[in-house]
Amino acid sequence: MTLTIRPLHKLFAAELSGVALSGHMTPAELAEIKAALAQYAVCAVGHDRPLSNEDHIAFSALLGPIERGQILKVSGSPDEMRIAHHEIIDQSNMDETGEIYADDDRRLAFKRANRLWHTDMSFHQNRATWSLLSAHMVPPDGAPTEFSDMRAVYDALPDDMKTRIDGLEAEHSYWHSRVLGGGPEPTDEERASRPPARHKLAHTHEPSGRKALYIASHATHIVGWPEDEGRDLLLELMEFATRPEFVYSHDWRVGEVVIWDNLCTIHRATEFDDRQYRRDMRRTTCREHAV
């Protein structure tokens, strides 16, 4: 394998070529990919055709402990899955039969919350490291995904802000971002399936040794602070973190897999006509520790 790296943005993000992702990589090949991920944080890998679910899962498992299981039970939705692999999170706008969601499907409303800036699974104590999103069907006008580089953001924060957030923790709740994103009020059963978690606002990103800001639309408040003061600080930081100079917008091609590091980036989906066009995106997620 000869890995070629082409930067896609002046701060982060790169396209990797000369590699096809699968569970059959040698340790040396894997080390090259991990080094690229440590530096660029968002890496796109193209393929002639979409990766099989099996290759997608097998490669992801090489990067770390992989999320497994339907931990989210959306009330009223069936138990069948469109993709019969518990490691794959179906990020499409399709129901279990492959039809575009009905207007009143709670899953569609919850998924639209992906259009808020977030980092995956910050609402778990055991945080997500890499997410791997694989494009199987892309709508005509693209529906790009936007990313922001939270290491560059941290570096650019004014010194007094760095001092202010040092040691602070935020509480993160999945339901907070769902409701913010226009989703329905969760049921007690839904709430119980995903309790909140707490994380430091600034942390050291191990793969690169750089400091990064760790916040997202899942963050509700600062631990130990009055709610409104905490919310104001989080809003101020989010506004700073999503300034255009920190943002890379990725235009998808079918067959592409984008791997991002949730510990030093945030991302959001963008709008498209999800009542008319299918967008078939499938995600695996690695965690810091075994689930």
Ligand code: OGA
């Ligand atoms: C995700 C996500 C954005 C998109 O899969 O975690 O936020 O553009 N996706 O689909």
Ligand code: MN
């Ligand atoms: Mn996401």
